[in-house]
Amino acid sequence: AQKITQTQPGMFVQEKEAVTLDCTYDTSDQSYGLFWYKQPSSGEMIFLIYQGSYDEQNATEGRYSLNFQKARKSANLVISASQLGDSAMYFCAMREGLSGNTGKLIFGQGTTLQVKP
Amino acid sequence: ETGVTQTPRHLVMGMTNKKSLKCEQHLGHNAMYWYKQSAKKPLELMFVYSLEERVENNSVPSRFSPECPNSSHLFLHLHTLQPEDSALYLCASSQDNYRPTDTQYFGPGTRLTVL
Numbered sequence: 001a002q003k004i005t006q007t008q009p010g011m012f013v014q015e016k017e018a019v020t021l022d023c024t025y026d027t028s029d030q031s032y033g034l035f036w037y038k039q040p041s042s043g044e045m046i047f048l049i050y051q052g053s054y055d056e057q058n059a060t061e062g063r064y065s066l067n068f069q070k071a072r073k074s075a076n077l078v079i080s081a082s083q084l085g086d087s088a089m090y091f092c093a094m095r096e097g098l099s100g101n102t103g104k105l106i107f108g109q110g111t112t113l114q115v116k117p
Numbered sequence: 118e119t120g121v122t123q124t125p126r127h128l129v130m131g132m133t134n135k136k137s138l139k140c141e142q143h144l145g146h147n148a149m150y151w152y153k154q155s156a157k158k159p160l161e162l163m164f165v166y167s168l169e170e171r172v173e174n175n176s177v178p179s180r181f182s183p184e185c186p187n188s189s190h191l192f193l194h195l196h197t198l199q200p201e202d203s204a205l206y207l208c209a210s211s212q213d214n215y216r217p218t219d220t221q222y223f224g225p226g227t228r229l230t231v232l
Binding site for chain 1: 167
């Protein structure tokens with residue numbers, strides 16, 4: 001079974017509108033971390049936002065917010081006021097607490113976001 | 118230089134060549150990672166180093182040989198590669214590697230083509 005599922009291979013959004021990228025995860029750990037990364041066509045993986053499993057508040061970083069619904073095991077990324085520079089691939093990732101000292105991140109397949117002018 | 122840097126950015130090599138990828142982090146982190154990103158596949162963790170000791174080898178073929186001489190530098194030595202090894206190789210670092218909160222910061226990657 002996939003640990004991280006991103007069901008939207010591609011998304012379009014109009015400039016200045018908000019968009020939600022979906023991510024569901026599967027773990028039996030109580031302690032885990034959820035991450036979102038942005039990968040432009042240049043290839044570098046840019047860290048956007050982090051949510052811990054024990055965090056009661058949804059994480060926010062500027063125009064990025066994470067809609068964390070623990071019972072549903074979902075961690076959707078919301079981008080407000082989309083900009084043309086937001087066009088990229090977006091990856092959801094999880095770090096399980098029981099992965100020991102490997103620090104292993106499990107990535108989803110990614111969602112390609114295109115922002116239309 | 119800031120963050121995580123990788124050289125070269127692009128590499129084309131034949132199956133009999135030997136080459137090395139270099140990663141350097143300027144963040145004062147203790148853990149470093151190599152990932153492989155193939156087309157249409159999720160990122161795959163290859164190796165993890167913590168304080169210069171290898172703590173994870175994710176069933177990577179021996180034609181990939183990592184080296185971590187100090188906590189700021191990480192190398193990936195390549196020899197007798199196969200065309201299916203063509204991919205984007207990403208290096209990352211984090212403060213430590215044992216907490217779920219340890220955020221990994223990535224370099225720009227090396228795009229490798231094996232002919």
